[in-house]
Amino acid sequence: MKLSVQNSRIVLNSICQLYILLFVYAAVSKLLDFENFQVQLGQSPLLSTFASWVSWLVPIVELVIALLLIFPKWRITGLFAAFSLMIMFTTYIFIILNYSSFVPCSCGGILEKMSWNTHLVFNVIFVVLGALALQNQVTSENTRYHIKLSLIKSIPISIVFSIGIVIVLFLSSEDIMQHQNPFIRRYIRRSIALVHSTDLKFNSYYFSGYNEGRIYLGNYTDPLHVLSINTTFKSQKVTKIDFRNKNLPFRLVTILVKGKYFFLIDGSVPCVFRGKIQDWKITEELKGIPNFTIAEPIDSTTVVFRNNSGENAANVLGVFNSKTSPKVHYAPSLLQKQIDGIFDTDGMLHFNSELGKIVYVYFYRNEIILADKYATLDRREHTIDTVSHAKIKVGYLKAGTQRKMAAPPSIVNAVTATKNNLLFVQSKVPGLYENDVMWKHAAIIDVYNLKKNAYVLSFPIFGIENTKLQSMFITTTHLYAIIGTQLMIYELKGSLRKEMINGTPISSNL
Structure with a gap:
């Protein structure tokens, strides 16, 4: 019996020393x-x-816990706490491996070198050691009866409580991250993969649209020529638009592709011409549209636009339909003035065909406006950054008749694109716990689920040290980006691809 007690003491001391070494080192x-x-x-x-x-x-x-394990008087308390903590760590890793769409970095010295599966096995071993040490205390003759009874009752309760608290943390963290984000980005590796790139030679290209496997690019300096490329980059073709009414006072012609139609627009004329991509001939003019600064086709006869017809020449959104009377409907309450109504309401305009929604994202504040195709407000959402008020300074010239930026503006959202239920936003504002070095070498893209009003994930687009991301275009399978003169095509991967296809939030299958 003396030998058994001695061996038992050796085992207990050894386990305690292992726990002390592990916790102190970690x-x-x-x-x-x-x-x-x-x-x-x-x-x-x-x-x-x-x-x-x-x-x-x-x-x-x-x-x-390491200190408690050092002193014999507090050893039982230390063992119990160590066992519970290892249960939490093990549950954490199990959830990471089985219920999360991505696996973050490990942490803690040499443990960081382990794979997550190895780390799981490592933790299970220490859980077993902890259970063995507690069982040793239960069977020890030196342990008082009431302590033995307390341990017998507390061990299963501890297991359930430790697992439960990690699950609660997981579920509450997911809800906060998606709906009440405190400006913490979730970077998910392998969200995109570069599959091809080509040098466009000029930085005057922009995305016109997409149809049946081909991406279309317009050129501001050569507006009547459209470059089309298929998704494999094996087929490139330049098409000239057949347009004979060239005597109009054009300033900035833009070509936009919507389904089988293409549109030639210029808000300074103003004009909207339409044709079919089948032959690239202008066949009709949608007459009656007012001057506009940006516009986006909704369908073959309807265009959502922005102009300066609001109070004190403020920006206002409107919808033009060449088949209705009246042809123009303004929605003056959609864009909300904070400073001057022009610079502070500047932003990017899209129409999401899959959702049937007008999407407007401000440049200088964290707001997203969603409206139906009649410009009736659906709701206002927010990007995850905390800049709710535009940080700009406006200078007034010529007795207040001209306005200019009096200082470099603080841009919040720089480039956007939308497809299906997702909105992609290039943010210019670093969040909490982020690496400053990455911001110097990458454009940071935040992804939002517009249908569920949820932040989804973030990912970097690298290779922009000396250039900038000019524009993005999204299909159900790929992300296209113009960076300087380079056209880059990235395949959507992993949870981002799943989110695009079915809109299922990440980590929701627990």
Whole structure:
């Protein structure tokens, strides 16, 4: 019996020493590289919104448990706490591997070198060791009866509670990240993959549209020629538009493709001409549209536009339909003035055909406007950044008749594109726990689910050190980007592809 007691004591001491070594090493590793550890927690699908306090709590708890295990008087309490913490860590990894659409970086010294599956096995071993140590205390003759009874009751409760608290953290973090985001981005690796690129030679190209496997690009300096490329980049073709009414006072002609139609528009004339991409001949003019600064076709006869016909020449959105009377319907309440009504309401206009929604994203504040095709407000949403008021300074010249930016504006949203239920936004504002170096080498794209009013994920587009992302275009399978003179095509991958196809939120299958 003496030998059994001695062996039991050796086993217990060995397990305690292993736990002390593990927790001290892990805690010190986290504290020595605290900034990186906090960034990694900020990318965690379970702890993103709690990273600020969890990043401090975890190493502190690990050190406290190590201290409890050192002193025999507090050893049972330390073992119980160590066992519960390892249950939480193991549950965390299990959820990461089975219920998350992406796997973040590991953390903690040498443990960071392990794969997540290896890390799971490692944690299970320590859970078993903890259970063995507690069982040792239950069967030990030196342990008082009431402590034995308490341990027997507490172990299963601890297991259930530890697993439950991690699940609650996961579900609450997901809800906060998608609907109440405190400006924490979730970068998901392998969201896109570069499959091809080509040099367009000029930086005057823009995306005109997409139809039946071909992407169309217009050229501001050569407006009557359209470049079309298929998704494999094996077929490139330049088409000249057959347009004979060239005596109009054009200033900035834009070509837009919508289904089987193409539109030649210029808001300064103003004019909207239409033809079919089958032969690229202008066959009809949609007469009666007022001057506009930007416009987007809704269908073959309807265009949503923005002009300066609001109060004090403020921006206002309207819908023009060549087949109705009256032809123009304004929605003066959609764009909301904060400073001058022009610069502060400037933004990007889209029509999402799949949702049947007008989508307007402000440049200088975190607001997205959704309206139906009649310009009736559906709702106002927000990007995840916190800039709700435009940070611009407007200067007035010639007795207030001219307005100019008096200082460089603080851009929030730079480039946007929409397809199906998703909105892609290039943000210019770094979030919490982000690496400044990445912002120097990449354009950061945030993705939103417009149907569910949820932030989905973020990803970087690299290779823009000396150039900038000029525009994006999205199909159900690919992202096209013009960066300087380069046309890049990226395939949508993983959870982003699933989100595009079926709109299922990431990490929702728990």
